[in-house]
Amino acid sequence: MRTRFTTLLLALALSGCASTARSRGPNADLPRSDARRVAVMAVVDSALGHINSGDLVALSDLMLPEAQFFPAREQAGRGGTYTVRTMAAQRAAGKRAPIIERGYDATVRVAGTIASVWMPYDLWAEGKWSHCGIDLLTLVQVGSTWRIANFTYTVEQPPACRMHPDGVPAGYKAPPQ
Amino acid sequence: MASLTARTRAILSVLTIVLIVLAGCHSDATNAPPSDGRLATGTWGGDSAGVLVNDTIAHVHVGSTYGDVRGRVPLDAEGRFTAVGSFLLRAYPIAIGPTMPTQFVGRVPGVRAARS
Numbered sequence: 001m002r003t004r005f006t007t008l009l010l011a012l013a014l015s016g017c018a019s020t021a022r023s024r025g026p027n028a029d030l031p032r033s034d035a036r037r038v039a040v041m042a043v044v045d046s047a048l049g050h051i052n053s054g055d056l057v058a059l060s061d062l063m064l065p066e067a068q069f070f071p072a073r074e075q076a077g078r079g080g081t082y083t084v085r086t087m088a089a090q091r092a093a094g095k096r097a098p099i100i101e102r103g104y105d106a107t108v109r110v111a112g113t114i115a116s117v118w119m120p121y122d123l124w125a126e127g128k129w130s131h132c133g134i135d136l137l138t139l140v141q142v143g144s145t146w147r148i149a150n151f152t153y154t155v156e157q158p159p160a161c162r163m164h165p166d167g168v169p170a171g172y173k174a175p176p177q
Numbered sequence: 178m179a180s181l182t183a184r185t186r187a188i189l190s191v192l193t194i195v196l197i198v199l200a201g202c203h204s205d206a207t208n209a210p211p212s213d214g215r216l217a218t219g220t221w222g223g224d225s226a227g228v229l230v231n232d233t234i235a236h237v238h239v240g241s242t243y244g245d246v247r248g249r250v251p252l253d254a255e256g257r258f259t260a261v262g263s264f265l266l267r268a269y270p271i272a273i274g275p276t277m278p279t280q281f282v283g284r285v286p287g288v289r290a291a292r293s
Contacts, residue, residue, distance in 0.1 A: 035222040042227025042238040043220060045269055049243070052272065102270035144219025145231075169271055 026111030036110040040139055043146045044106070044117050047137075054098045060091035063148045064140060070152040100124040100172075102164040103135060113141035121153070122164045129168075129175030132161035216250035216258060216285070235260070237281065241269040244279055256285040 030037035043062055050059035069085040106119040117139070122132040133154035140149045154161070158175070168174045216235060221228045229236040235246040246262035264279035265272060 033225070037222065038225070038227040038238075039220045039222025042222060042229055042236075045238055045243075046229060046236060048270075049268065049272065100271055104270070141220075144217065144221075145229075146220040164270060166270060 026109060028109065029107045030110060034108075034110075036115070037108045040108055040110060040115045040117060040146055041106065043139060043148065044103070044119070044135075044137060047148060047151075048101055048103055051101050052099055054096040056090050056093045056096065060087050063087045063090070063151075064142070067147070067149050067151070070150065071155060072152060073155040097125075099130075100169055102166065102169075104164050115139040115141075115146065120161060122161070124169055124172050127171070128173050129163075131155050131157060132163065134161070214252055216252060235262075235281075237262075237264075242266050243268045244276075244281065246281060250281075252285060258283055258285070 032038075047059055047062050050056070050062070065087055067087040069090060070082050071085075072080060072082040075081050101121055101123045103119040103121045106117050109116050115138070117135070117137040119135045119137070120132070121135050123130045133156045136150075136152045137148055138150040139146045141147075163175070216228075216230050218230045218232065221230070225240060227238040229238075230250075232249065233247070235250050237244040237246070242265060244262050244264035246260040250258050250260045252258050258281070260281045262279055262281055263276040265274060265276045267273040
């Protein structure tokens with residue numbers, strides 16, 4: 001059987017990063033064209049992909065061994081609360097049912113070998129709206145590889161947060177107003 | 178489904194003429210990454226694409242799409258590579274398959290593969 005291939009051209013220009021690093025301060029939200037932003041977001045997007053497919057082992061492969069998840073939420077009468085999941089616990093969970101988590105409008109900052117990503121998201125599970133919030137990730141560059149060191153996220157409802165700009169996913173019910 | 182496939186192929190054919198310039202993100206990026214004759218392990222980014230390379234796979238992100246090449250990608254003496262893998266056109270925010278066979282072609286300027 002004849003196999004058709006699509007060819008994707010990639011040129012690895014290994015001198016581009018230093019010039020962009022020099023031209024922007026560490027407090028700047030990096031533009032989408034910035035090489036460091038693209039590298040960091042490749043890791044974050046991969047993490048979302050594994051979260052969505054329910055492959056928590058693959059997700060943990062993107063994390064430092066010491067990394068932690070911090071789900072944070074407000075509970076009536078208690079104010080802010082949080083729980084902690086270690087990378088090892090995440091890995092031990094193995095697989096779970098797929099969900100849809102959609103991040104958008106990420107703010108990315110990089111200084112040297114650390115990066116932060118502040119990204120609104122919404123989450124749909126079991127065929128319906130679940131919640132929305134902010135994903136706040138800290139990444140550390142180890143050698144030439146970016147890894148997630150911390151994944152803190154809020155769990156909220158509109159109007160504190162909002163749905164992804166793409167709207168309701170196909171086959172899902174709109175959230176109650 | 179046939180029309181979707183045709184549309185997908187049409188879009189991918191556009192991708193074939195796009196030159197994606199990736200840039201290394203070492204803290205001292207004026208130095209090319211060490212090469213053992215293969216695409217260096219690490220996380221690399223550029224104007225519109227990022228690549229996560231480890232010992233078993235190269236995971237390529239291009240906008241809201243991604244692709245995978247199994248194994249380490251060999252470089253020729255001029256730092257060029259050609260690798261066969263798979264590509265998912267609609268990966269984000271919601272992955273919609275299937276993946277398609279893809280050939281990744283590129284070059285790492287400034288890197289010359291070690292020849293014994």
